[in-house]
Amino acid sequence: MDAPPDPTAGPLRTADPVHAAVPDELRELLHPVDGVEVTFYDPEDRDTIPGGGREVEVLALPMIAGPWLKRLDEVPGLRAVVLSSAGYEHVLPHLPEGIALANAVGVHDTATAELALTLMLASQRYLPRHVLSQQAQTWDRSTPEGQPWRSLADSTVLVLGYGGIGRALTRRLLASECEVLAVASTDKPGDDLVDSVCGITHLPDLLPRADILAISVPLTEETEGLVDAEALALLPDGALLVNVARGGVVDHEALLAECTSGRLRAALDVTDPEPLPDGHPLWSTPGVLVVPHVGGASPASFPRMASYLQGQLTAYRDSGRLEHQVAGPQA
CATH class of the missing domain: 3.40.50.720 (NAD(P)-binding Rossmann-like Domain)
Incomplete structure (x- = not known):
């Protein structure tokens, strides 16, 4: 048989x-x-x-x-x-x-990288504030209280997840005249975009250099909660966290605490939980921009x-x- x-x-x-x-x-x-x-x-x-x-x-x-x-x-x-x-x-x-x-x-590499760049530009140039001023029909050239004028040009962006989306984003960041720090699971040789790719074990050394942390890693056992309170604390004051990966990569309680204090800012296409419930404090925290997981919508x-x-x-x-x-x- x-x-x-x-x-x-x-x-x-x-x-x-x-x-x-x-x-x-x-x-x-x-x-x-x-x-x-x-x-x-x-x-x-x-x-x-x-x-x-x-x-x-x-x-x-x-x-x-x-x-x-x-x-x-x-x-x-x-x-x-x-x-x-x-x-x-x-x-x-x-x-x-x-x-x-x-x-x-x-x-979805191109569409997601495009949205990541949009979130960066919107946050760096305070576009949500200007949209509200337009709705109020008010000519207001001020920045949020205590915040300097910012730009994407001449910023250092740490791209956490140098796969297809990370490379597509890096190509756009270089066109915007940024310095890019590329991070993948392990150390790798560079390519036509970056001189080298650092392994994830180098994060503690790289995070203090980042004006912007752009997250594009898949959600796995290794990356769940990777950007925790300790990692967020290593980012410099005023840094921007952009997440177009999965919400579970970031400790959102720790992120909320950092943004509520005004020390960090965030632009999120993905959240934890998701969908983000009505009334969740991230919706109204100053310096936080949330869009409803539309990175691949193109x-x-x-x-x-x-x-x-x-x-x-x-x-x-x-x-x-x-x-x-x-x-x-x-x-």
Whole structure:
């Protein structure tokens, strides 16, 4: 009697065409892939399992994937999942055993870096204050009490997380005439943008030099709570913390205390908790700018996701595995 298949052994490919289920939002953008049959599904239809009743080897999740995560084990024949987001920690608790998972590497780099730069410029040049003055129809050229005029030019920016988003942000910061300190998990050689990349163990030496701390690391066991009270205390007075990664990377109680005292400032696309509840003190703390996790919200997201998915379907057809796997067999 044959032994049952091992669910951890990885995808099993046959000569039959790959069947993939893809959200309707990519219907007009995804080009055909030889050897791959695609069934499109409506992400808003919570009653119908993607695939039209057939087995689905590769499931592409929509940009808003939350409602589908708890139903992954209902998709028959599923072997691989492709996310539309760069972050993936929220998927891991729902990923069935033996299923490969790939995140959307590179899809949102430009949009997220663009927002990070926007948050920096808005905070450094006090744009929220000027917007309020415009609403009041008041010509007010003053800075917030006790605050100097600031700029992005000639600032030192510590980019914590020198991956795709970090590199895209660094490219924009150099165009803005900043000094960039790049930090990754370990020491690495430089590239065309920076002379060297420092390992995360160098943070205590680098934080006191940073006018701006820009966070773009994924949320993992190693990075959860990485920017804690001790790390925040090392930043110089008046420094700006910009987070476009995940809220859990930062100790928000410690951040709130530093910003409430007026010693630090913050510009946040992500928070902990998220969504940030009504009435949370971060909403009204002076020097804090909060936007509702819109880093990847861009017209470029869908065509870039379609191009990325086309590459993933081609790779799976050829090898039986996804590129950029972050979980599952052979990750």
